[in-house]
Amino acid sequence: MSFEPEDLEVVHRERGERQEAEMDMTPMVDVxxxxLIFFMVTAAFTMQKSFPVPTPxxxxxxxxxxxxxxxxxxxVVVVRIDEYNTFHVVAAQWDEEREAPSEQDLLVALTEARNGGGSGKGASRLMVMAHGDAT
Known part of the structure; x- marks a missing residue:
């Protein structure tokens, strides 16, 4: 059995072209x-700072x-906001609380409480108490 040149298949490569073995990148991506996850988690723990709170x-x-x-x-002027978003204003110089259904009415009531109802000595502090369902 002899080999003839016409039986051989010749593969011609261009000069400089090399056949490279491919490398599986999956393990490198996993690492x-x-x-990345390790450094993100450790950075989050180091960024959380605490400060001592004195005990009463x-x-x-x-x-x-x-x-x-x-x-x-x-x-003190107390403003209560109910679940229907209606304002109720209470001031010590008034006999009863006043309802303020709109923001304009609230502004008028707060101005009157601040001015003291004409006496000149009104409240200088405000406390707001809102219902849990108020928006």
Missing amino acids: TFNL KDDRPSTQMTQEQIEDDPD
Whole structure:
């Protein structure tokens, strides 16, 4: 059995062309994503800072006021917002609370409470109490 030149298939390559073996990139991508996740998680933990909160002293009296004390304080105007978004304004110089269905009515009531109803000595602090369903 002899080989004849016409039986051989000749493959011609151009000069400089090399056949390269392909490399599977899947493990490298997996390692890259694992490193990315690792550094993101550790960076998030180091960014969270805390500061010490002093514990309250039990021997001192409470400085908190009850709702009745706040409403009776002549220096405080209380605005309540109900679940229907209606404003109710309470000032110590008034006998009863005033309803303010619109923002314009609220502004008028707050201005009157601030001016003291003509006496000149009105409230200088404001407390807003909103219902959980108010928008």
